[in-house]
Amino acid sequence: MRYGWVLGAIILVGGSSACAESGNADLSATQFGSAVFGTATLTDTPKGLRVVVQVAHVPPGTHGLHIHQYGSCGNEGKAAGGHYNPSGVKHGFLPRDGFRGAHAGDLGNIEVGADGTGTLDLTLKDLRLGGGKYSVGGRAIILHEKVDDFSQPLGNAGGRIGCGPIVITGE
Numbered sequence: 001m002r003y004g005w006v007l008g009a010i011i012l013v014g015g016s017s018a019c020a021e022s023g024n025a026d027l028s029a030t031q032f033g034s035a036v037f038g039t040a041t042l043t044d045t046p047k048g049l050r051v052v053v054q055v056a057h058v059p060p061g062t063h064g065l066h067i068h069q070y071g072s073c074g075n076e077g078k079a080a081g082g083h084y085n086p087s088g089v090k091h092g093f094l095p096r097d098g099f100r101g102a103h104a105g106d107l108g109n110i111e112v113g114a115d116g117t118g119t120l121d122l123t124l125k126d127l128r129l130g131g132g133k134y135s136v137g138g139r140a141i142i143l144h145e146k147v148d149d150f151s152q153p154l155g156n157a158g159g160r161i162g163c164g165p166i167v168i169t170g171e
């Protein structure tokens with residue numbers, strides 16, 4: 001009997017690790033005539049959700065990058081709704097401020113060089129692609145026109161120039 005419980009526990013642990021998922025988001029321009037383009041890969045790791053974003057054809061400078069509530073990019077990105085903020089907390093920078101001081105979607109900024117390309121590589125503790133308290137699958141990554149200055153309420157990052165729905169693609 002006791003042996004059966006142990007076996008069950010092993011199966012449960014194995015099952016939860018098999019839930020480590022991977023996904024991506026293809027970012028495209030929200031405005032007609034814009035060539036903004038990007039890809040994001042998302043992977044559940046033991047340390048958290050790893051998000052690697054690469055963008056191209058973006059005006060040089062620092063641009064806010066967030067996960068927004070809904071996986072829809074219509075109406076110049078506005079259909080994605082507000083920042084993903086399941087805990088109803090203030091705006092911040094998730095790696096620095098944690099879930100109490102930042103929206104779960106507050107990824108900060110991406111630096112774009114003179115050639116119009118930029119890369120961001122973050123691992124976000126307790127954020128997950130699927131399942132858990134803070135899951136981002138089915139939401140959207142938004143690239144903003146301006147820098148996220150971390151001011152309230154939303155970081156003052158301006159319009160949404162790129163958008164990509166987060167799709168879970170495999171384990």
Ligand SMILES: [Cu+2]
Nearest residue numbers: 065066083142
């Ligand atoms: Cu945003």
